[in-house]
Amino acid sequence: MAPRVSERAGIAPFHVREVMKAAGERAAAGGDVLHLEVGQPATGAPEPVVEAAARALREGPLHYTDADGLPALRLRIARWYRERYALDVDPTRVVVTTGASGACVLAFLACFEVGAPVAVARPGYPCYRNILTALGCAVVDLPVTAETRFQPGPGHVAAARGSLGDEPLAGVVVASPSNPTGTVLDRTSLADLAEACRTGDTWLLSDEIYHGITYDEPATSVLAVDDAAVVIASFSKYFSMTGWRLGWLVVPPELVIPVERLAQNLTVAPPTLPQQAGIAAFDAVDELDGHVARYAANRGVLLDGLRQAGFDRIAPADGAFYLWVDVSAWTDDSQALCAEWLADLGVAVTPGIDFDPVDGHRFVRFSFAGATEDMAEATRRLAGWTADHPSRHAG
Secondary structure (H helix, E strand, O other), rough: OOOOHHHHHHOOOOOOHHHHHHHHHHOOOOOOOOEEEOOOOOOOOOOHHHHHHHHHHHHHHOOOOOOOOOOHHHHHHHHHHHHHHOOOOHHEEEEEHHHHHHHHHHHHHHHHOOOOEEEEEEEEOOHHHHHHHHHHHHEEEEEHHHHOOOOOOHHHHHHHHHOOOOOOOOOEEEOOOOOOOOOOHHHHHHHHHHHHHHHHOOEEEEEOOOOEOOOOOOOOOHHHHOOOOOEEOOOOOOOOOOOOEEEEEEEEEHHHHHHHHHHHHHOOOOOOOHHHHHHHHHHOOHHHHHHHHHHHHHHHHHHEEEHHOOOOOEEEOOOOEEEEEEOOOOOOOOHHHHHHHHHOOEEEOOOOHOOOOOOOEEEEEOOOOHHHHHHHHHHHHHHHHHHHOOOOOOO
16 A cells, blocks of 8 residues: 555645746747736846845855744844844744745744634635645634725624634734735734734734835834734735745744754755845845836736726725636636636636635736836736626626
8 A cells, every 4th residue: 555645745735836837838839928917026126136145156165054044134133123024033932934925934943733713804815714724724714805995893803703602713824915915914013913912912924025115105014003912924915035945934032942943943044145135135225116116017007908998897906916806797717717718818817716715716816026018918808808708797
């Protein structure tokens, strides 16, 4: 009898990767593709980072760092919180990680026992759900809708607790700005959510990897309203360093040693070259804010074009570089619709089932992290498609 594959390996796929694969195959076969599926900046790392990496390679060698990261990088991250948020963060509470994904694994292991119920927003980033499931936690849905701007609040937390009977809710994971909706929790909403978690001895974990990419007011860090919360952050989005796989946590004092021990055993240390180069990323604000200005222009072009094409049920995109669009007037199968758009129009978009396994068949996610001209051309093609495919409500 052959050895069995672990049940925890049976987690759902990350569907956007499948869309990216199909788009790549189309491009390799000579077809054109407009990439509105990819949740990453089209730009590379800022110039100071590239220069610092070259210098680190020349000077070498690249030995292991401490399990919780280079002290110089942890100090620089702490300084970033003073500069950006006017918050004093002890650098001993900063843990450098292998991307935000590695941060999630460390934080979830440190905070939650096997079987612990942990609440996540639906729609929300699928890897929260999938990582928690792989770690043996029980995922509890917080079904958010347009009425709550696709963000959870105290009422959602209360409902989640009520669904568990006498079992306590171990944690709540939120993201602001959110993937896939782009919506933001303002300071008051974040404070209310933090209070709801505190009253139930529930961990609050805030994914802040899209901080820096907002279009009205800057995003509030959860540390401004709850110093005992856990922050998940990354160099991938605002800092335009996706492939460098560099992120960080800010944890309360009681989690510092547990997270460090987990990191020692799971990864030994984050990759040294990205850490040494990443220190320079904080000095590239002008270059990085230029990217945000392009995202803002893309957002305007895509919003206007989609509305003119007939897609007028769109989540308020306060930040990040996504639009969450209701396509139920045309389909009950967003995966099939995305496949059709890629095959017939060369427009790659992510089906909503990636982010909402219950209602995601009625939604798609557009990414506007690419070139502005691609946004304009994509909406032109989609307008032609809707002209040939009237909505169910037409007439």
